[in-house]
Amino acid sequence: MLPATPLSAACCNLALKEEVLEDILDLDLSVSETDDFIQLVSGEKILFGSVPLAHRYGGHQFGIWADQLGDGRAHLIGIYMNRKGEKWELQLKGSGKTPYSRHGDGRAVLRSSVREFLGSEAVHHLGIPTSRAASLVVSDDEVWRDQFYDGNVVKERAAVVLRVAKSWFRIGSLEILAHYGELDLLRTLLDFIIQEHFPSVDVGEPNRYVDFFSVVVSETAQLIALWTSVGFAHGVCNTDNFSLLSITIDYGPFGFMEAYNPDFVPNTSDDERRYKIGNQANIGMFNLNKLSQALNPLLDPRQKQLAALILEGYPDLYYTRFRELFKAKLGLLGERKGDEDLIAFLLHLMEKTAADFTMTFRQLSEITQSQLQELNIPQQFWALQTISKHELFPAWVSQYLLRLKSNMNDSDSERRKRMMTVNPRYVLKNWMAESAVRKAERNDFSEVRLLQQVLQHPFQKHSTAEKAGYASPTPSWAKNLRVSCSS
């Protein structure tokens, strides 16, 4: 048994994600008002029969083998099988030291916990596989952090997030076993993971590890294409942060890109820009290669060859999905020669004009074809006004309108309706998260709650969100916000 270190009794604030509590954990919301619940989510109490544990894993961090990492500040407190028959693993993050804490304090600070709490839910509601967050508890317990690694250590407040996922196993979970030659354990763990989470793979099959690898490769390609399609930069794509189930995990210094820029990196500690948004797909390849190396000791020569071929197919899988997603973002139906050029041309103009990624696509979904044709862009379409300053914008518009004409059985209102279901009006931009964090630091959770509501329906216009400026240009105070992975 691995006890958590509870937050102190001064524990003062609680944010909840009703949907996760009700739909995943089958809990009535009134339960959250009980002492038992607060004690559970702040690490003070364990569930009857629960044996909390921390998981050992290793990983490649920024391309270099980091050896043993493990859950240094997270406790797995149980697995819950809900009414729908789904199994969910419950983890507290920030719940104190574990055998893998190394020099860390086992804590998470309020700012990073609010970001994980809001970020994971925002990503879920954009239709992207991710861990979920059920609750956030904040205390007055002191935590000391040198946020930007510049010697400026400041006092921050501790928080604990109750987060859930179908599984928290990562590429690093297998790497550590292969690295130390613990092959029996590697086999046992892999068979368990396949049995529990890969219904399409037959655990009795001699080729099961290759089949498993094939699923992870295609699901990872799909995940990263989805990230790209909404401008999501994970920020720290180390192999210990890449889920074997290809869900988004570890909400560290993630960010939604604002001005379109393939070099965008949300993590100010990433000087070499290894994890910039335009490099995420390549990093996916790097990480999958590390996964194949971890599987290698269990494969015969023919299986190794097969795994290498599967990995070679990854770029195609990624680009196919990328193309599909961006075609949908532009409302294009069917397959036409030149579709890729049309997408690339638009991205080029966005890059040159630093047009807002989310709102350019959203406003293309809202504007009518006749407004576009006249190149008469109303003021409310501020992102399109930005991109329209490029001298080649009229050329792009005429190619686009011509292409839309070739959509079969389509009308402009149907195109717009369709595009509005894939191009969000609201994403969790860094400035929004920062504004909510600053208020939460003062015990005002109103913006955390507002963002929770808004991001639950990112494709629908929401009057309070409009008033808060969530679909407006980034406010000037937030132009140079920095986000660190020291959390």
Ligand SMILES: Nc1ncnc2c1ncn2[C@@H]1O[C@H](COP(=O)(O)OP(=O)(O)OP(=O)(O)O)[C@@H](O)[C@H]1O
């Ligand atoms: N304050 C801390 N105390 C102890 N261990 C820590 C602390 N911060 C980070 N770690 C550990 O350092 C490693 C890398 O940290 P990273 O920020 O990627 O993970 P994390 O955000 O803590 O966890 P997760 O990936 O589960 O969300 C992990 O093993 C993590 O548990």
